[in-house]
Amino acid sequence: MRIVGQTLTVRYGSRKVLDRVGLAIEPGELLGLVGPNGAGKTTLLRALAGLTPPDAGRVLADGHDLAAMPAETRARRVACLFQAPMAGWPLLAEEIVALGRLPHRHPFGRLAQADHAAIERAMGATDTLHLRGRRDTALSAGERMRVLLARALAVEAEILLADEPIAALDPGQALDAMALLRRLARGGTGVVVVLHDLTLAARFCDRIVVLDRGCVAAEGAPAVALTDAVLRDVFDIEVVRGHADGDAYLVPWVRSPLPHAPPMERRR
Amino acid sequence: MNAPASPIRTREARPLGTAGGRWLVATLSGLVAALILGSIAVGYATVDLPAAFADLVAGRTSLPALVLWELRIPRALLGGLVGFSLGLTGAVLQGYLRNPLADPGVLGISSAAALGAVATFYGGLAASLSLALPLGGIAGAAVAAFALNLLAARGSGTLGLILAGVGLSSLAGALTALALNLSPNPYAALEIVFWLMGSLADRSMDHVVLCLPLMALGWGLMLSTGRALDALVLGEDTATSLGFGLVSVRLRIVTGAALAVGSGVAVSGAIGFVGLVVPHLVRPVVGGRPGAGLLPSGLAGAALVLGADILVRLLPTRPELKLGVVTALVGAPFLVGLLWHDRTRR
Numbered sequence: 001m002r003i004v005g006q007t008l009t010v011r012y013g014s015r016k017v018l019d020r021v022g023l024a025i026e027p028g029e030l031l032g033l034v035g036p037n038g039a040g041k042t043t044l045l046r047a048l049a050g051l052t053p054p055d056a057g058r059v060l061a062d063g064h065d066l067a068a069m070p071a072e073t074r075a076r077r078v079a080c081l082f083q084a085p086m087a088g089w090p091l092l093a094e095e096i097v098a099l100g101r102l103p104h105r106h107p108f109g110r111l112a113q114a115d116h117a118a119i120e121r122a123m124g125a126t127d128t129l130h131l132r133g134r135r136d137t138a139l140s141a142g143e144r145m146r147v148l149l150a151r152a153l154a155v156e157a158e159i160l161l162a163d164e165p166i167a168a169l170d171p172g173q174a175l176d177a178m179a180l181l182r183r184l185a186r187g188g189t190g191v192v193v194v195l196h197d198l199t200l201a202a203r204f205c206d207r208i209v210v211l212d213r214g215c216v217a218a219e220g221a222p223a224v225a226l227t228d229a230v231l232r233d234v235f236d237i238e239v240v241r242g243h244a245d246g247d248a249y250l251v252p253w254v255r256s257p258l259p260h261a262p263p264m265e266r267r268r
Numbered sequence: 269m270n271a272p273a274s275p276i277r278t279r280e281a282r283p284l285g286t287a288g289g290r291w292l293v294a295t296l297s298g299l300v301a302a303l304i305l306g307s308i309a310v311g312y313a314t315v316d317l318p319a320a321f322a323d324l325v326a327g328r329t330s331l332p333a334l335v336l337w338e339l340r341i342p343r344a345l346l347g348g349l350v351g352f353s354l355g356l357t358g359a360v361l362q363g364y365l366r367n368p369l370a371d372p373g374v375l376g377i378s379s380a381a382a383l384g385a386v387a388t389f390y391g392g393l394a395a396s397l398s399l400a401l402p403l404g405g406i407a408g409a410a411v412a413a414f415a416l417n418l419l420a421a422r423g424s425g426t427l428g429l430i431l432a433g434v435g436l437s438s439l440a441g442a443l444t445a446l447a448l449n450l451s452p453n454p455y456a457a458l459e460i461v462f463w464l465m466g467s468l469a470d471r472s473m474d475h476v477v478l479c480l481p482l483m484a485l486g487w488g489l490m491l492s493t494g495r496a497l498d499a500l501v502l503g504e505d506t507a508t509s510l511g512f513g514l515v516s517v518r519l520r521i522v523t524g525a526a527l528a529v530g531s532g533v534a535v536s537g538a539i540g541f542v543g544l545v546v547p548h549l550v551r552p553v554v555g556g557r558p559g560a561g562l563l564p565s566g567l568a569g570a571a572l573v574l575g576a577d578i579l580v581r582l583l584p585t586r587p588e589l590k591l592g593v594v595t596a597l598v599g600a601p602f603l604v605g606l607l608w609h610d611r612t613r614r
Contacts, residue, residue, distance in 0.1 A: 046505065051508050071508075071511040071512070071513060074511065078509070080505070082502075082506050084503025086503075087363075087502075089501060089551075089556030090551070091556040092555065095555065095556070095557050096501070099499055099501065099510070100510075102495055102498065102511070103511045105495075107495070148502070155510075
């Protein structure tokens with residue numbers, strides 16, 4: 001499935017959170033969404049998922065209005081991973097992952113063989129099989145993050161929208177998760193991932209969209225989107241670049257030197 | 269620090285699904301059936317039960333048969349119905365509000381139902397028409413549910429719903445107090461106060477017929493939200509992304525709770541703490557999935573109310589203790605213990 005957001009505008013009260021943003025999600029592509037806090041990344045994700053109806057513009061799924069798609073169908077085809085506090089009930093990790101199968105189940109039906117297989121695959125891919133009998137209340141932040149990622153994978157949708165799925169992971173787990181998302185994309189899924197880690201974004205994503213104050217500031221392959229000028233303009237940072245294993249990498253290094261105001265006040 | 273979790277929490281996975289839940293539902297169903305029979309057997313008049321049943325089945329209007337049909341059976345059935353409503357509503361509201369301290373009264377429906385019933389007391393209707401009291405209670409609950417549904421349909425969030433419930437509770441409570449304040453004579457006030465404490469004594473088959481369809485509809489609406497409650501564990505956004513319409517869920521829960529609890533309060537008065545405590549009792553067995561706790565909570569609620577109602581009749585206190593007093597006496601220490609347990613665990 002191909003999802004296209006056209007001139008999406010979203011307002012919270014009088015504040016424009018998204019301003020005529022256009023974005024296409026292609027099957028088989030890992031798309032990184034980066035930008036400073038408050039740039040509108042999560043709102044864009046919510047709009048693309050059909051959760052926030054845009055005030056202007058529209059979201060098309062394979063050329064049809066996403067808003068017109070029945071909720072059950074949309075739930076099977078677009079999986080979402082949002083940052084939200086859990087309810088705090090003592091669910092087992094496996095039960096949490098099984099929630100990803102809800103869109104596939106008949107009302108009051110039990111988990112079918114296909115559901116069990118999908119749960120197994122998702123937990124295997126995220127290295128959480130050993131946690132299956134652990135209660136949510138006894139999971140560490142990183143373990144819970146991987147269980148929630150497994151939950152989203154268990155939907156086995158054509159599109160995966162993930163909001164900061166590596167925020168709580170240690171460096172090794174973050175690399176694993178990014179590699180997993182890329183594998184998922186290679187398998188034909190369209191993956192959009194909101195990231196704060198520019199190094200990992202540049203290393204793993206096929207395409208990067210830089211969001212700044214509700215607008216697309218740059219878009220393209222990492223080398224095209226994450227130029228020194230863009231990073232200075234949008235993030236106020238200078239990066240160090242290099243090559244490893246034949247790939248280019250970048251590491252955020254210092255705040256951009258500012259002629260006028262001190263860095264904290266300049267953006268507001 | 270948190271790596272080697274305690275052996276209790278890391279127990280081997282039971283198969284997904286509700287094996288523990290189904291076992292519990294079967295056990296609780298048996299318990300409720302036994303308690304209903306027990307409730308029929310216990311009473312102030314000595315009745316030869318087999319003979320009474322035989323008379324009843326044969327259609328003979330003997331005194332034992334009358335006691336059975338007019339007193340014992342309605343009381344036992346209402347105990348089960350009201351208890352199931354309270355337990356189920358408690359479980360649904362805890363799941364929906366994602367709050368372990370939610371109870372059927374949190375939306376203000378019970379208070380509104382109580383106010384409606386008190387209004388009929390006050391207006392003197394209760395004296396002239398035996399069903400005026402429950403009808404007044406149902407009317408009160410309906411008004412509250414209408415107000416809450418208006419709010420819920422407008423897409424007001426969970427917090428807005430709770431705050432509206434708190435407001436509604438206080439308003440209904442204040443108006444009930446006002447009715448007591450302006451009560452024409454002390455006996456009327458006393459009668460109102462006693463009624464508010466909750467009891468199943470001297471209810472008739474008419475009460476059963478009145479509340480059964482309303483409750484059944486409410487139960488259906490609430491049980492239909494089980495899947496959505498499961499999804500809501502992950503937050504409202506994720507639940508929506510899994511295909512659940514939150515406005516529809518909210519409307520079903522508010523309407524279902526109003527039907528079940530409103531008609532329950534209308535026939536029995538306010539019976540506290542059952543809806544709060546019961547979901548906590550079943551959770552260790554069925555696990556944390558809210559949907560898995562709905563049916564067991566309802567059955568456990570029925571068992572609890574039936575048990576308490578048998579207890580008040582066995583205790584030598586006369587007039588018998590009010591049901592709401594007994595359940596609160598048992599429930600309040602449990603609540604404190606629960607909070608204590610939660611504190612020490614973290």
